[in-house]
Amino acid sequence: MTGTVLVIEDEYGVRTGIEQILRMEGFEVWSAACAREAIDHLKTKTFDVALIDYQLPDVDGLTLLHQIQQHDGLTKTCMITAYANIDMAIAATRQGVDFFLPKPFTPEDLVGVVNNLLKRRHVEIEAARLREAHEASLIALASEKSQTHSLVSCLRDAVLVVNAAGHVVLVNPSMARLLGSNAEQVVGQPVMDVLAAPAFGPLREQLETPEEKRGVFECEIDDRAHMVRVVVFRDEEGTARGSIVTLSDISEVRRLAVEKSRFLRTLVHELRSPLGAIRSLLEVVMDRSLGEEMNAYDSFLQRADARIENLVGMVGQLLTLSRVDEQRTTESCEPMAPAQVVEEVAKLYEDQARSRGITIRCTLSDGDERVRLDRDEWQTIVGNLIGNAVKYNKPNGMVEIVLQREQGWLRLDVRDTGIGMSSDGARRVFEEFYRERRAETRDTEGNGLGLSIVQRLVQRKGGSIDVSSVLGEGTSFCVRLPV
Amino acid sequence: MSHTIVFVDDDRDFLAAQSAFFAARGYVVHTAEREDRALELLHEITPNVIVLDLMMERADTGVALSHKIRQIEALRAVPIILLTGVVAATGRRLDLDVAALRRWAGIDEYLDKPVTARQLLRAVESLIHRSNQDSASEEA
Known part of the structure; x- marks a missing residue:
């Protein structure tokens, strides 16, 4: 076993004797004649074992012992003394000295003591290493545990x-x-x-x-x-x-599933009714219920044709609805003038309006200013609102359209003096297939999908749509879109 | 003697077609597009069969109306056909507990829309036949 040994001994003969014996055993030996010299060595070197003479010229052995222990708690110490008095032994033991070597001693005694101390030092170093490793793994474990805990907690x-x-x-x-x-x-x-x-x-x-x-x-x-x-x-x-x-x-997933199934159920009903009507109308013709004169069936065939036309329109609307939901509309977003589109759409409804004495009045303060907005989608929004305002109006009524800019928002108001809606109707007006079933709406064709599409388009663009209505007096819609 | 049918359905085309079809077979047909109009009509006449659409103003108008009809003494025994729907793919009735409705609303027959006029005719004829037998056995 090799190691570094510091020998502190003021008697020259003893010191060199110890040095020689230990070197012969293969130890690296440093020596000091006084405490000051020993402390200088400690500053540059770590020692496995320190052999300390009790009586030194500058300080006593116990003081030096303390200083060595301060420097490296694991350095093994051995007190060499000719005065094996009990008081010193008790004091040194209290201070934690590892061994006493009373003078005179044989070279075998010395080597045996140093080897013994070295062994202890190695054991202690290993123990310290294990302790540190254990502590480190405990810390890691604790942090892993706390990570898992936070993960599970949130x-x-x-x-x-x-x-x-x-x-x-x-x-x-x-x-x-x-x-x-x-x-x-x-x-x-x-x-x-x-x-x-x-x-x-x-x-x-x-x-x-x-x-x-x-x-x-x-x-x-x-x-x-x-x-x-x-x-x-x-x-x-x-x-x-x-x-x-x-x-x-999974309540939300469930809610969506229920909503989807409700939508499908309504869809089935909405398809079944016109199909039932078309089938009955054609049956009358095939059955020749009204005799062999074919002119008698004209109104039945015309009605069947009109119902089919409506179904075709509804299928188109359903497709639009699913496109909006899947965000698959073609967003060309070329800059365009919203006011221009409003004007064009209003013109489309003019004939229909005029035939019932309805006036359409446009106030387009937005001018020709262009914004990035999908033209087709804007057309759908405007078309549905103006179309409804005409459709659900009263004879000689009024449709008022106002387009304006409002602090980064484009605002479209469409107000009519029509039949209005009940408060329940106004609340449900954006639901798919919702139509208020009243005597006044009986003869108005519609499938209750237009406003659902409008609402989804507007909301997808980060905008909003509001409705207010008074039964028998009219309805107004207000659309706001960020531009 | 000709039989009388009352059709209650909010689809005007359906009513027009059924009127023509059944009139061609000698039936006297009355129609109503709304619940209140139907009740008015049924206070005036006692038909041999009543055909009701399930979904009109509300999703269950037909059932509620049937229940009200059964409260009218003269109409207690008149056969009622409810036009309703199934989902074709599953064959399951979506929203009806048939047995419970039969008890509560006194509905005699269910037919799924879109029904053909011929199916409807068969159901009407068989119900009239049955009620004739019932009244004959009661008299006996």
Whole structure:
């Protein structure tokens, strides 16, 4: 075994003697005749062992011992003394000296002591290294644990972990909310007690079901639909250590599914009615219900044709609706003048309006100013609003169109003096297929899709559409688009 | 003796076509486009069959109307046909508990729209036949 040894001894003969013996054994030896010299060495070198003479010319051995220990707590120390008096031994031991070597000593004694001390030093260094490594891994573990904890804590899904004994070991805040208690109250409790509420019945059953028969299932908690999964977790040997329960709130997905199915149901009805009518109208003709004179069937065939025309229009509107939903409209977005489009569209409805004595009045303060807006989409918005204002107007009524700029917004108002809507009608007017069924609307063709399309177009552009209506007096729509 | 039918449906074309078809077969046809008009009509006449559309002003107008008709003494035994719908692909009735409705609203027959006039005719004839038998056995 080799090592570095510092020898502090004021007697020249003893010092060189020790040096020689240790060098012969292969040790690296540094020596000092006084404490000051020893301290100088300590500044440049780390020593495995220090042999200290008790009586030094400058300071006493105990003081130097203290200084060496301050410098490197792991340096092994040995006090060399001719006065093996008990008081000094007690003081040095208290101060933590590792060994005493009373003079006179044999070279074997010296080498034995130094080797012994070296061994201890190596053991202590190794122990310190292990301790540090252990501490480091504890810190890493703690930080990993805290990361996992934060991760689980901020999950929107509710998580509950049960150990093999059926006790809850972890509950995240989402789960605690569902349980209506805080995590501390729950951890350590039997899971069946924690999940005692009736809403958790299906989950309790699942926990009692053999693993291979478990599956994903839905369960209603606090009026919200949850998808529940129970997964067994295993250790490296494959032994089951417990279960992880996750509950994901799928109310929104459910709501969309319900909405979609409602839409489909309405669509089926909206298609079935005209189809039924067309079929009946044609049956009358095929059946020759009115005799062999074909002129008698003209009105039936005309009505069938008109109903088919309406269906074709509706199919087109449905396609537009799905395009808007999928954001697949062709957004050419060439700069164009919105006022110009309003004027053109208003002109399209002029004949229809005039035939019922309705006046269309445009106030387009926006002028020819151009903005980046999809021309087709703007046309659809304007067309639907003006079309409705004419369609649901009263004879000799008025349609007022105002287009203006309002602090970075383009604002279109379309007001009519028509039949108006009930408050329920105004609230539902943007729903697909919604039409107020009243005597006044009986003869007006429509499929209730136009305003749904308009609303979606406007909202997709970051704009808004508002409606206000007074039954029997008229309706006004206000569209705001960012430009 | 000719039979009388009342059609209640908010589709004017459907009513016009059924009127022509059934009139050609000797039926006396009355139509109503709205619930209130139908009730007015049914206070005046007692038809042999009533045909109701399920969805009119509301999604369940036909059912509610049928229930009201059954409260009228003279109409208690008049057969009622409800025109409704199924989703063709699944064959499942979407929104009706048939047995419960039969009890509550006294509906005798359900037909899915778009129904053909011939299907409707068959249903009407068989219901008239049945009610004739019922009244004959009651008299006996």
